[in-house]
Amino acid sequence: MRRGVVRGMGRSTVWRRGVGRSIKRLMPGSFLGRALLIVLVPLLVTQSIALELYYGNFLSVVSRRLSDGVTGEVGLTIDLLQQASSEVEQNWILERARQRTLLTMGWEPGAQLHRHGTTHVLGPMDDDLTRALAGAFGRSFFVDWSTDARSVHIRIQLRDGVLDVEAPRKRLLVGPIWLFVAWEAGSSAVMLLIAALVMRNQVRAIRRLARAAEAFGMGRDPGEIRPEGAQEVRKAAVAFNRMQARILRFVTQRTTMLAGVSHDLRTPLTRLRLGLAMLPTQGTVEASSLKPDIADMEGDVAEMERMIGGYLAFARGEGAEVARVVDVAQLLHDAAAAAMRAGSAVTRVDVPPMLEAVMRPDAMRRVLLNLAENARRHAGHVAFAAWPDGQYLHMAIDDDGPGIPPEQRERFFRPFAHGEGGNSGLGLSIARDIVRAHGGEIGLGDSPLGGLRVWIRLPL
Template sequence: MRLLPASLWPRFLKRRMPTSLWGRSLLIIVLPVLVMQVAVTWAFFDMHWQTVTARLSDGLAGDIAWAAESWRDDPTPENMAVISERAERSMSLSVQLREGDVLPAENRRGPIGVVDRTLEKALATRLDQPFWFDTTRYPAYVDIRVQQPQGVLRVIAPRERAVATQAHIFVLWLTIATVLLMSVAILFIRNQVRAIERLADAAEAFGRGETSEHFKPHGAREVRAAANAFLAMRERIQRHIDQRTALLASVSHDLRTPLTRLRLELALAPPFKRSKAMEGDLDEMEHMIDEYLAFARGEAGEAAQAVSIPDLLSAAAEDVRRAGAEVEVVAPADLTATLRPLAFKRALTNLAGNAAAHGEHVRLSARALPSGGLELTVEDDGPGIPEDMHEEAFRPFSRLDASRNQNRKGVGLGLAIARDVARGHGGEITLERSDMGGLRALIRLPG
């Protein structure tokens, strides 16, 4: 396995660090606690548990060595009875001689190797004869056997004589305390992160033109200060939008009044040579005013509601068909989404009208995304737009005459309005080459 160079480790770790505030806050709490627990546990086992176990094993080995030496000094049944009685009374050991027996050939070791290694080291230091021991057969005892000329001297010792058996209690209490502390820390961190998430959700909803009346500042003092600042900013922006909407309504009325008078005077005037051209100029002026006002207003005040996507596409297609274009609609019959219908219809109509102006066939389609979002496309079989000019096409008042057959009607706001509407719904619009040969406008909305 190849190791990364030292210069790449910071980048490697950075890519694998949590990206959310919740994940990073949790890591700040969990990582030090885990490091502390590992360090304390290691220090306990290395400095305390192993030391105590070594001393206990050494003491047990000394008692077994005494029994073996006492038997060698006087290998009689009477002496064995004395040794057994003294070992049982003073050392809590069960000692017996198995005449003619030999040590088992198979060694049995426990899951914690340090216990067996410590006991083996102590017995090897104290005993001169071959020995065998088993720490796994009896949960509460240790079986130790020493080879003698007459047979095997078997000693059954309580486990606590060889091992510090209460170590797991310390580890258990350490684990319980760690879990409790981490739970409390996680609970507090989650409450603080939830406050920030609610603030982010409220800001995102306001960006889509939705106002959450139930949002209230809570959490830490700094989070509440940020939430109060957001609320104040939202009120100022909403007040500005309301004032601009009222101004635009007044401007719309003031601009349409002289246009209506001109149209009426033209209708009442006797026919003359330039009347048709003047009517066309009035139509174009009215269309231009509609586009200017739609771009400035942005339909931000419209409430979102559940909309049938096939019906929305059909309505936009019908507006384009009135201009003589051939429009195809492809969408599942049961597809719905929460949108601002008038704003989204204007965006689709602008895209479809733009496609119909530069192609003979237009297709409107929609589909649900696996992630729960929505994808809508408007494509044509026209000349398209060069890829390096896609971003330029979204700029207000950009007409791209050289690439789109001289836009004769409009002021270059169709794509700009469509992008504002898509972004106002939390989505995005992109341009790409269509399978029909022309341009494809792709709108993706989140679920």
């Protein structure tokens, strides 16, 4: 019993999920499309209900009453004709009927009706008239809707002849349905247009907020956005401006503090290096025995200076440089030239001309120089490359060094990580921080040169 319940619940859950996924696929992806759909669906349902109630019930009742009215007048005329004693009296009755009922009637003595029924089906009006004539007289009749555009011809078979009735269509037709449908469709279109204009203004504020958040996430300064739109959107814009100001203030304070501490540490390190340099290393046994210790301390001081240099580079990377449009080819050639001045053997710089991207050029140049310096220490040759791919800019720095095992590559992005490929220091950490501040990503892979590839992906 429990298994059946569980199975039934499972099938019901799967069915609901399937229906939900189908509805999501049919729903528009944009907020504006969904908002207009929320307006359009109730509007169409309301108009459809109004159309069904009006033409399905009210007009049906009116059509039956109009058909019954015409049939009753024709029936009264037939009763009077059958009681008339002479042709003059019959003509008088037909003339009075024309004047009082707006029905033109003609009497054909001895005639026989050869056609029966109706010419075609127009809808409720034709059905109601046919039903009324059949119920009122119980005789053969023929209704012609097609001969005259303004009138309906009705021929009724009597005992001694045929009564020809010409009834104006306005006596039987309530009104063209297309006029009512056109009115409903036109009013719906106007209402939807007004809703679209109003919702467009609301969505514009949301899109502006999204663009500002995206730009801020990529390291660009969108500035404060003007609160506009609905009350909730205004509150979101104000909250975004406050958040942006707090983050910028926090980053500025942290950068200033880190730069100040790193800069202040250089002074005692310089004194230590100077003091170590002035210690005697020759002439006495004690001085000779201190020589290895002095060398170790000088190495420690050099390592501390390198760490402080990394901190300063990290602080500069977190600075308030403004992003702008940069010529990627020029950027890579400048980085390659700087790398060659530092002793790197740059084999090629492969980048298409007229390739531009929005970035902070000094920070990105620092990333490329850091990566080139890492390659110089572990490899003999370095190559730079860049290419666009859809909405992204890809850059790669390749070397022919020993590389890094795939399982250890992520570890080298941590500060001062150690592994089979050596020590990472702060270079890769600073590079990842700067690239992610641009809204991009950085990673390690296998190089076509046989060593390590550092790839960078930035939004265009």
